């Protein structure tokens with residue numbers, strides 16, 4: 001049976017750490033769906049449509065990578081898609097506690113779905129979407145840390161409004 005994995009997240013914005021995990025996932029699983037959370041109650045910097053467009057732009061050429069959005073419970077989406085695996089990236093020990101809680105809660109809700117943790121390349125282990133936004137807003141360089149498309153979109157956002 002083909003293994004379908006779902007890699008969920010906010011991706012606000014997509015970083016090279018995410019790109020690294022997605023590329024690794026695409027090698028490991030038959031198909032990987034990047035599932036962008038529609039954050040109804042948060043105020044993301046990039047709209048869902050923008051995050052979708054960016055991810056599709058970056059992964060347009062990988063045939064077994066699909067980009068989608070979801071809302072509600074992650075496990076409901078995973079089961080609806082008939083996926084067997086949830087992929088999450090682990091950068092440092094500090095990520096572990098919350099990820100462990102989520103994995104066990106998801107396991108309780110959907111016992112047949114397994115969470116697989118993947119480590120990005122070491123050079124990406126300190127990157128987070130939150131830090132990227134902060135550093136960029138304060139005039140720091142983020143090239144090499146995010147896809148070029150993200151950098152240019154950040155520039156457009158900054159020109160239109162101060163980045164949060």
Ligand code: PNS
Nearest residue numbers: 008009010011037072073074102105106
């Ligand atoms: O990129 P993030 O913000 O770390 O991703 C978090 C995400 C989207 C994986 C998590 O918030 C999530 O799964 N949200 C959907 C709602 C849900 O299922 N919550 C219970 C998780 S145990």
